[in-house]
Amino acid sequence: MHRIRRRYTWILALLLVLLPAAASANEAHGASVPGELDMKSYIFGHIGDAYDWHITTIHGKHISIPLPCIVFDGGPHVFMSNRMEEHGYTLNENGKLVNAATGKRPLDISITKNVCSLLLSSILLVVLILLTSRWYRRHDALKEAPRGLPGLMEMLITMVTDDIIKEGVGKDWEKYAPYLLTAFFFIFLNNLLGIVPFFPGGANLTGNIAVTLFLAVCTFLAVNLFGNKHYYKDIFWPEVPAWLKVPLPLMPLIEIIGMFTKPFSLMVRLFANILAGHIMLLGVMAVIFLTAKLGPALNGSMTVIAVIFGVFMDILELLVAFIQAYVFTMLSSVFIGLSRQQPEHETKQIETTQ
Numbered sequence: 001m002h003r004i005r006r007r008y009t010w011i012l013a014l015l016l017v018l019l020p021a022a023a024s025a026n027e028a029h030g031a032s033v034p035g036e037l038d039m040k041s042y043i044f045g046h047i048g049d050a051y052d053w054h055i056t057t058i059h060g061k062h063i064s065i066p067l068p069c070i071v072f073d074g075g076p077h078v079f080m081s082n083r084m085e086e087h088g089y090t091l092n093e094n095g096k097l098v099n100a101a102t103g104k105r106p107l108d109i110s111i112t113k114n115v116c117s118l119l120l121s122s123i124l125l126v127v128l129i130l131l132t133s134r135w136y137r138r139h140d141a142l143k144e145a146p147r148g149l150p151g152l153m154e155m156l157i158t159m160v161t162d163d164i165i166k167e168g169v170g171k172d173w174e175k176y177a178p179y180l181l182t183a184f185f186f187i188f189l190n191n192l193l194g195i196v197p198f199f200p201g202g203a204n205l206t207g208n209i210a211v212t213l214f215l216a217v218c219t220f221l222a223v224n225l226f227g228n229k230h231y232y233k234d235i236f237w238p239e240v241p242a243w244l245k246v247p248l249p250l251m252p253l254i255e256i257i258g259m260f261t262k263p264f265s266l267m268v269r270l271f272a273n274i275l276a277g278h279i280m281l282l283g284v285m286a287v288i289f290l291t292a293k294l295g296p297a298l299n300g301s302m303t304v305i306a307v308i309f310g311v312f313m314d315i316l317e318l319l320v321a322f323i324q325a326y327v328f329t330m331l332s333s334v335f336i337g338l339s340r341q342q343p344e345h346e347t348k349q350i351e352t353t354q
Contacts, residue, residue: 039286191325
């Protein structure tokens, strides 16, 4: 009986996640004709950034949370996004804020939807860590096993540390554990929040290439700033036949290109997988409204199929949310470990001395 209740609870939870997205799809982000779904506005409105946080649409009226706009255009200007036109600004065809009189873009550091999501998720992550730390300050972990949130966090931290960081980085892994653990939990938490279609979730943060670019740059700096002399020797003077190095530095050039392609692959992999997952899920739910004109029989059957397939896609997105955080952390650990590894002959000398 308890198992059946748990199953129905999970099904209900998934439906509660899917139905708000489906309910807002028909009117949200501007259907060009009443009752007709504008797919371009619908999809790009959900995955794109915005100067307000759209909650829902009721009888054609958009309910949104206005966000602060901060621009420098001959001086600083601060105003809420719902009062943009009063201050002489509007949005261009790409959804970017421009001066209504000149049409030029000012220096824009506004708190957009993605920025707001970034701040909220960072605060949430700090709260989760502090709550876990609070339990360990009040209990003896050697005598009592943590439960609930501290138990979940301990399991994840232990898994990432033992299976990823120690194995990937190797010696001196403790120096890099804070960054790698932060990267894992930041990506994982934002991936999960991106699946939830209602506030404070629904922002496509890890599906934004600017965010994944910053994470990739952090890994790039960790690899190249703390790489040892053997790492740079293998790049600028690798152990290959001399004709591959002089007069044409073919192998050094390939190695230098590899320095940038590794973080580039991290950036694109995370961005593309999360973005594609969101688009697929939105497309599945849009089938309900795209088939509305085909009659109640076909529309009803397609609605059932769309909801079932949407539940499956949501479960798959939960798995992808974890896998992408795991892969980014694992590859970052491996890249850092490769930049600090010792040559084989020196490693054998150290082991013999010990």
